[in-house]
Amino acid sequence: MDTTARIIDKRDLTDITKLFVVHAPLVARNAAPGQFVILRVTETGERIPISITDFSRAAGTITIVIQEVGRTTALVGALGVGEVFLDFAGPLGLAAPLPSQGHAVLIGGGFGTGAVFPLARELRSRGVRVSSIVGARTRDLVILADLLATESDEVHVCTNDGSLGYRGFVTGRLEELMDAGAGFTHCFAVGPMPMMRAVATTTRRRGLPAMVSLDPLMVDGTGMCGGCRVTVGGKSFFACVDGPFFDAHQVDFDEADARLMTYKEQETLAGELAGLGR
Amino acid sequence: MPIVYPHKTAMPCRDPQERRRNWDEVAEGYTAERAIAEAHRCLNCQDPVCEQGCPVNVPIREFVRRVALGDFEGAARTIRRRNLLPAICGRVCPVEHQCESRCVLAPHQDPVGIGRLERFVADWERQHGNGEQTAAPEVWRDQKIAIVGSGPAGLTVASDLAQLGYPVTIFEALHAFGGVLRYGIPQYRLPKEIVDEDVEHLKTLGVEFVRDVIIGKTVTIDQLVDEFGYSAVFVGTGAGSPIFMNIPGENLKGIYSANEFLTRVNLMRAYSPAYDTPVRSPRRAAVIGAGDTAMDAVRCSIRLGAEEAHIVYRRSEQEKGARAEDYERARDEGVIFDWLTLPQRFLGDENGWVRGLECIRTELGEPDESGRRRPVPVPGSEFTMAADVVVIALGTNPNPLVPQTTYGLDVDGHGCIVADPQTGATSRAGVYAGGDIVTGGATVILAMGAGREAATAIHEYLQQRADQEAEQVLDAGSPLLNG
Ligand SMILES: Cc1cc2nc3c(=O)[nH]c(=O)nc-3n(C[C@H](O)[C@H](O)[C@H](O)COP(=O)(O)OP(=O)(O)OC[C@H]3O[C@@H](n4cnc5c(N)ncnc54)[C@H](O)[C@@H]3O)c2cc1C
Numbered sequence: 001m002d003t004t005a006r007i008i009d010k011r012d013l014t015d016i017t018k019l020f021v022v023h024a025p026l027v028a029r030n031a032a033p034g035q036f037v038i039l040r041v042t043e044t045g046e047r048i049p050i051s052i053t054d055f056s057r058a059a060g061t062i063t064i065v066i067q068e069v070g071r072t073t074a075l076v077g078a079l080g081v082g083e084v085f086l087d088f089a090g091p092l093g094l095a096a097p098l099p100s101q102g103h104a105v106l107i108g109g110g111f112g113t114g115a116v117f118p119l120a121r122e123l124r125s126r127g128v129r130v131s132s133i134v135g136a137r138t139r140d141l142v143i144l145a146d147l148l149a150t151e152s153d154e155v156h157v158c159t160n161d162g163s164l165g166y167r168g169f170v171t172g173r174l175e176e177l178m179d180a181g182a183g184f185t186h187c188f189a190v191g192p193m194p195m196m197r198a199v200a201t202t203t204r205r206r207g208l209p210a211m212v213s214l215d216p217l218m219v220d221g222t223g224m225c226g227g228c229r230v231t232v233g234g235k236s237f238f239a240c241v242d243g244p245f246f247d248a249h250q251v252d253f254d255e256a257d258a259r260l261m262t263y264k265e266q267e268t269l270a271g272e273l274a275g276l277g278r
Numbered sequence: 279m280p281i282v283y284p285h286k287t288a289m290p291c292r293d294p295q296e297r298r299r300n301w302d303e304v305a306e307g308y309t310a311e312r313a314i315a316e317a318h319r320c321l322n323c324q325d326p327v328c329e330q331g332c333p334v335n336v337p338i339r340e341f342v343r344r345v346a347l348g349d350f351e352g353a354a355r356t357i358r359r360r361n362l363l364p365a366i367c368g369r370v371c372p373v374e375h376q377c378e379s380r381c382v383l384a385p386h387q388d389p390v391g392i393g394r395l396e397r398f399v400a401d402w403e404r405q406h407g408n409g410e411q412t413a414a415p416e417v418w419r420d421q422k423i424a425i426v427g428s429g430p431a432g433l434t435v436a437s438d439l440a441q442l443g444y445p446v447t448i449f450e451a452l453h454a455f456g457g458v459l460r461y462g463i464p465q466y467r468l469p470k471e472i473v474d475e476d477v478e479h480l481k482t483l484g485v486e487f488v489r490d491v492i493i494g495k496t497v498t499i500d501q502l503v504d505e506f507g508y509s510a511v512f513v514g515t516g517a518g519s520p521i522f523m524n525i526p527g528e529n530l531k532g533i534y535s536a537n538e539f540l541t542r543v544n545l546m547r548a549y550s551p552a553y554d555t556p557v558r559s560p561r562r563a564a565v566i567g568a569g570d571t572a573m574d575a576v577r578c579s580i581r582l583g584a585e586e587a588h589i590v591y592r593r594s595e596q597e598k599g600a601r602a603e604d605y606e607r608a609r610d611e612g613v614i615f616d617w618l619t620l621p622q623r624f625l626g627d628e629n630g631w632v633r634g635l636e637c638i639r640t641e642l643g644e645p646d647e648s649g650r651r652r653p654v655p656v657p658g659s660e661f662t663m664a665a666d667v668v669v670i671a672l673g674t675n676p677n678p679l680v681p682q683t684t685y686g687l688d689v690d691g692h693g694c695i696v697a698d699p700q701t702g703a704t705s706r707a708g709v710y711a712g713g714d715i716v717t718g719g720a721t722v723i724l725a726m727g728a729g730r731e732a733a734t735a736i737h738e739y740l741q742q743r744a745d746q747e748a749e750q751v752l753d754a755g756s757p758l759l760n761g
Pocket residue numbers: 036046048049050051052064065066067068069070071072073074111112115214215216217218244260261264267268270271
């Protein structure tokens with residue numbers, strides 16, 4: 001059985017964010033919105049989890065968006081069209097628990113803007129109204145808003161500096177829309193931990209059910225190591241097999257934040273060696 | 279009655295102080311002279327009861343006799359009739375519970391060192407080229423077999439069925455093959471080159487190895503059968519899901535399951551600066567549990583630089599599950615054993631790092647379901663111990679991925695796949711299972727034994743099916759006439 005995963009298209013979205021279309025038919029055939037892959041680039045390298053931004057069973061492709069934050073993601077970023085991943089395993093995790101009616105608001109920050117795209121498509125095919133909110137620090141870092149627009153009833157862009165769209169955080173825009181009577185029934189957010197924490201706080205206060213895709217450190221991604229454990233509702237779960245989507249209002253974000261920092265020192269060193277010490 | 283030396287011929291080990299800081303194999307193995315001397319201790323019993331203690335019935339008496347005669351090649355051939363992975367088993371079998379426990383010498387003196395001899399023979403064979411190793415058999419059957427998991431159970435099924443002429447594919451979730459042999463058991467106890475060689479050997483038998491495929495996620499068992507045309511499936515997915523204690527503070531940084539700690543170290547080679555995957559360097563390590571896994575974790579922590587490394591176990595030394603040899607080697611390497619000690623919670627610092635354990639002393643009460651005496655906390659005996667790395671090695675549950683995604687596959691209350699102990703047959707026709715996924719965490723050789731039984735059963739099942747299909751074709755008469 002052929003597990004070769006070859007890059008057939010690549011696009012630079014920002015200086016450090018890159019989109020890859022990967023021919024990996026075996027992974028594509030069972031992929032569902034909300035799942036991820038684990039990939040490896042070199043024989044001595046780490047296994048890293050990356051969300052599935054898009055998939056096509058017909059074309060046998062998986063699209064991923066990589067944000068270069070450290071050594072391994074930098075190695076991925078340097079790959080070009082025609083090259084293959086050493087390992088590309090998936091789809092992993094559970095499909096996002098999507099509703100079949102109502103009005104969903106999808107919130108994406110960083111690579112998360114890509115990760116919410118398959119949710120939007122699936123929700124729309126189920127007849128759910130979809131509003132999307134995309135956040136970035138500044139206009140040059142806004143990614144994939146156009147792609148998301150193809151599967152959303154409306155898209156709202158937010159930048160911290162106001163260089164594009166709403167000035168402020170995604171949660172500010174979310175509240176504005178709710179105040180204006182958007183009538184959201186569900187919220188799904190993928191992005192940096194501080195953003196998801198803020199979404200949790202806001203939606204809890206406003207009584208809007210919300211799910212977030214947690215991105216703890218992982219090793220195997222198959223439920224074997226327990227390194228990805230997160231506390232939700234006072235109970236410990238393995239994000240790779242029980243998630244990655246969890247009830248935002250129940251997540252212990254303090255613990256999740258702390259655990260992400262476990263190898264901070266080693267990572268900073270590896271990042272500097274990889275030339276990311278900017 | 280020949281004179282038999284009461285003690286096993288010693289096997290040289292590297293010096294404990296030296297080995298504390300590197301990953302080379304600890305036990306150096308017998309020389310030919312030592313092996314012959316040890317083989318001479320065997321009485322060549324009329325009724326070799328030792329063989330009943332081996333789950334795959336290695337012809338122990340015969341191979342030991344050949345070693346005594348210096349016929350190492352013959353000994354290797356003899357072992358290979360029953361055991362596909364002798365270099366591995368000779369190193370990791372808990373012989374004191376298996377073959378050697380039955381040896382007639384055992385009550386009054388040391389049993390024959392069967393494991394050591396097996397290792398010697400296998401290593402001799404490796405060094406002298408597997409001269410008359412079976413060439414790739416002809417693949418001539420058209421019924422394809424899928425094997426899920428590349429641990430000892432899956433490797434055995436693959437080998438047996440490939441030699442019967444079946445096309446065999448092994449699917450492995452990880453990027454490397456061998457199961458626990460690869461990610462769990464450390465280099466200093468089982469050099470990975472040996473696992474590599476055994477996998478390579480299976481490739482020469484024509485077995486197809488496919489990595490990065492998680493059955494139940496990438497492809498389901500039903501798809502393997504319905505869409506990919508596999509006629510039978512063997513599930514050997516092991517008991518890979520780590521058990522945690524569910525006590526406060528367990529998710530502090532620096533607290534690992536044994537699986538995570540050992541996977542980082544063995545599979546991902548965190549100990550080598552050339553590899554990217556990190557692991558926390560311990561100064562004071564505490565490993566909870568006293569089985570093989572715990573010994574592996576504690577000895578790895580020493581090799582990662584721990585100045586102090588503890589085993590914390592709620593029962594006493596007698597109840598420990600670890601192999602005798604590994605326990606002694608851990609002691610020689612300076613491991614401190616805190617028996618009758620039960621952790622109650624983990625203590626952390628302001629940054630979420632573990633800094634210690636709050637424990638309570640126990641004493642042993644009445645026997646529990648496992649037949650071992652139950653540890654009972656002693657009131658008022660609470661104390662804290664410092665630790666910056668904690669490894670929880672309390673065993674594993676079966677990984678639920680395959681049962682959850684396979685229609686009609688029965689599991690028991692522990693999540694183990696229900697399989698016929700003689701054949702490995704499950705509640706699904708054509709789907710067989712064996713090894714830790716059926717028994718819960720057991721041993722390498724038991725997993726191999728289960729694989730062997732399942733391979734035989736799969737062969738019978740497929741032959742029957744082929745016969746039935748042939749009959750149906752005959753009954754149906756000429757396809758042309760029936761239009
Ligand atoms: C389910 C899941 C889905 C993910 N999807 C994507 C995706 O679609 N695109 C993408 O670019 N990344 C994604 N990530 C995050 C990605 O796995 C990490 O960024 C990557 O492992 C970092 O590896 P590195 O060697 O490049 O950096 P490292 O050297 O490991 O880390 C560099 C910096 O990034 C931080 N970091 C490390 N891991 C994470 C993490 N999991 N989340 C947030 N910060 C982290 C570190 O604290 C450090 O500051 C996902 C993670 C998970 C668990």
